[in-house]
Amino acid sequence: MKIESQDLSGYYTYRSFLDNSLPVNDFNKIKVSEAELFLIVQLDGLVTGTLSFPAESGASEKTFMDITGTVKRWFPEITLEFEGQGRPNTTIFDFLYQYSGSVTRTWENGIGQRLSLTGTELRVKDHGSGDQTYKAGATASFVAVERDFVEPREINGVAIIPNALSMLASKSHRLKHAVWHTIRLYDIWWQILNETDKQKIRDLDWGLDRPPFTAGRALDLTNGAGEDFLFMHRKMIAMIKDIYKSEGVPYIESWKTLPIPSAQQFFYSEQEDPQNPGKKIYGFNPVESGYMIPPAYFISNGPESEQQDLEDLKFLKFLKSASYFTSVMRYLERQFKDPRKLSSFSLGELGNLLEFVIHNQMHMRWSSVPIDPDTGKPPINPQTGKPTGRGSFDFNKKWDNPKYDYLGDFYSSHVNPVFWRLHGWVDDRIEDWFNAHEASHPGEIERYEYKGVSWFRSGKWVQVSTPFYWPENHNHHHTGNDESSIENMLKVMEIIEKAIQRGQERTDVRFLARKQNFNIMSFMQDILTNP
Numbered sequence: 001m002k003i004e005s006q007d008l009s010g011y012y013t014y015r016s017f018l019d020n021s022l023p024v025n026d027f028n029k030i031k032v033s034e035a036e037l038f039l040i041v042q043l044d045g046l047v048t049g050t051l052s053f054p055a056e057s058g059a060s061e062k063t064f065m066d067i068t069g070t071v072k073r074w075f076p077e078i079t080l081e082f083e084g085q086g087r088p089n090t091t092i093f094d095f096l097y098q099y100s101g102s103v104t105r106t107w108e109n110g111i112g113q114r115l116s117l118t119g120t121e122l123r124v125k126d127h128g129s130g131d132q133t134y135k136a137g138a139t140a141s142f143v144a145v146e147r148d149f150v151e152p153r154e155i156n157g158v159a160i161i162p163n164a165l166s167m168l169a170s171k172s173h174r175l176k177h178a179v180w181h182t183i184r185l186y187d188i189w190w191q192i193l194n195e196t197d198k199q200k201i202r203d204l205d206w207g208l209d210r211p212p213f214t215a216g217r218a219l220d221l222t223n224g225a226g227e228d229f230l231f232m233h234r235k236m237i238a239m240i241k242d243i244y245k246s247e248g249v250p251y252i253e254s255w256k257t258l259p260i261p262s263a264q265q266f267f268y269s270e271q272e273d274p275q276n277p278g279k280k281i282y283g284f285n286p287v288e289s290g291y292m293i294p295p296a297y298f299i300s301n302g303p304e305s306e307q308q309d310l311e312d313l314k315f316l317k318f319l320k321s322a323s324y325f326t327s328v329m330r331y332l333e334r335q336f337k338d339p340r341k342l343s344s345f346s347l348g349e350l351g352n353l354l355e356f357v358i359h360n361q362m363h364m365r366w367s368s369v370p371i372d373p374d375t376g377k378p379p380i381n382p383q384t385g386k387p388t389g390r391g392s393f394d395f396n397k398k399w400d401n402p403k404y405d406y407l408g409d410f411y412s413s414h415v416n417p418v419f420w421r422l423h424g425w426v427d428d429r430i431e432d433w434f435n436a437h438e439a440s441h442p443g444e445i446e447r448y449e450y451k452g453v454s455w456f457r458s459g460k461w462v463q464v465s466t467p468f469y470w471p472e473n474h475n476h477h478h479t480g481n482d483e484s485s486i487e488n489m490l491k492v493m494e495i496i497e498k499a500i501q502r503g504q505e506r507t508d509v510r511f512l513a514r515k516q517n518f519n520i521m522s523f524m525q526d527i528l529t530n531p
Contacts, residue, residue, distance in 0.1 A: 005041045005045075012147060063282065079103075098124055102118060116144060116145045121142055201495055227351055266284065267284075268284055343436040368407070471485070
């Protein structure tokens with residue numbers, strides 16, 4: 001198995017032990033230390049990270065050593081060398097160690113093997129004082145075993161509060177989000193559905209008046225479709241804020257800037273050490289936690305699409321890479337915050353560009369492998385025996401489990417805590433847009449409240465007077481139990497499913513017919529594929 005730099009990045013349990021040649025019946029007799037190792041390994045071989053004590057993820061307080069080093073060689077085995085220095089003004093400020101380790105062999109027929117590093121550590125200089133002085137030159141061996149990615153929903157203070165989560169995970173709310181996005185897919189609206197299908201969908205109050213793409217597959221920046229995208233998600237944010245407010249809990253903070261590639265899943269802020277006056281310690285900060293990029297993953301859509309699935313994996317790895325962030329995403333963020341650019345956009349242009357140029361990519365960048373809530377493991381494609389996702393027309397009750405919060409699926413993305421930070425960032429761009437216009441074109445945009453949401457009257461820069469979020473008869477008071485609306489939304493999805501089945505003989509539909517998920521990756525294929 002080829003191991004890349006991205007595969008090495010992440011959290012490890014680090015254990016070092018004395019090189020005692022005699023047998024022992026208790027590991028503690030040779031134990032030197034146990035810690036949490038966090039590594040970021042870049043394509044150029046630069047290694048950074050931390051070694052922290054205690055080893056438990058999310059411990060309330062920690063002390064840190066900062067790590068810097070390099071990959072000394074990639075072949076025939078990957079070898080890393082790095083140095084760990086205790087942080088200033090902490091109880092381990094004088095720690096200075098060097099480490100040399102290699103990636104252990106991955107057995108072709110091994111069962112349950114984890115990526116691990118094995119090597120040695122060297123104490124570079126004395127630390128401590130008096131009877132507690134530890135002399136330079138001491139060595140020990142170590143094993144560092146990679147940990148599973150910790151999902152944001154599992155992190156205290158990052159997870160969505162129970163009442164809000166209950167609403168978001170309900171079938172009603174899941175279907176609203178899924179139907180709203182699915183009918184906007186280019187292939188669905190322009191290629192799969194015929195006029196009879198579209199009229200049936202309109203009769204169910206889910207007609208698409210403003211497709212985000214033209215019939216020629218170009219992104220439509222003239223029809224106001226982007227206003228629907230921005231309003232619908234602002235409406236969702238308002239609903240969740242109401243629940244948080246009613247419970248007296250601070251709302252989920254949006255990302256002010258996009259998280260950097262080295263962002264940790266568990267962030268610690270400097271504070272005074274109550275046990276050691278004049279020293280610092282680091283306390284767990286949930287507001288800044290949950291930002292880490294999950295590993296890339298493979299989705300199998302069937303034996304005929306294996307090559308495309310491999311291309312999807314390759315693209316997903318790129319989206320999750322540090323180079324994508326530095327070469328593409330950081331540039332786009334600057335553009336979407338630039339007052340000069342924003343003051344030239346209509347609200348519809350802003351929304352469509354945000355959705356398809358950066359928002360979808362953000363979803364996939366922070367997505368982790370979809371799991372079956374019943375097993376806790378990825379679903380398996382019966383045709384290939386390889387991991388897959390929820391079928392787009394599979395509405396089994398198990399997928400309503402709050403643990404199903406895959407960011408790449410319209411049916412589940414909004415159940416993930418990252419969704420609200422990500423969409424908070426998107427929503428903040430609306431305010432940037434308004435402020436940019438106020439500075440350049442004062443008074444040309446009028447604010448007002450529409451459907452309980454702060455919005456803008458139609459005019460020179462706003463095209464749509466009634467942005468679409470979901471049918472009026474689908475409103476509820478955070479219960480998610482509207483059976484009639486559920487029935488209608490399932491009918492919409494059934495119309496789409498039958499249209500796909502009907503068109504399987506068409507070459508342009510054949511791939512879609514066997515594709516497991518019409519999801520955010522599908523939207524990205526829309527924007528990247530030439531007609």
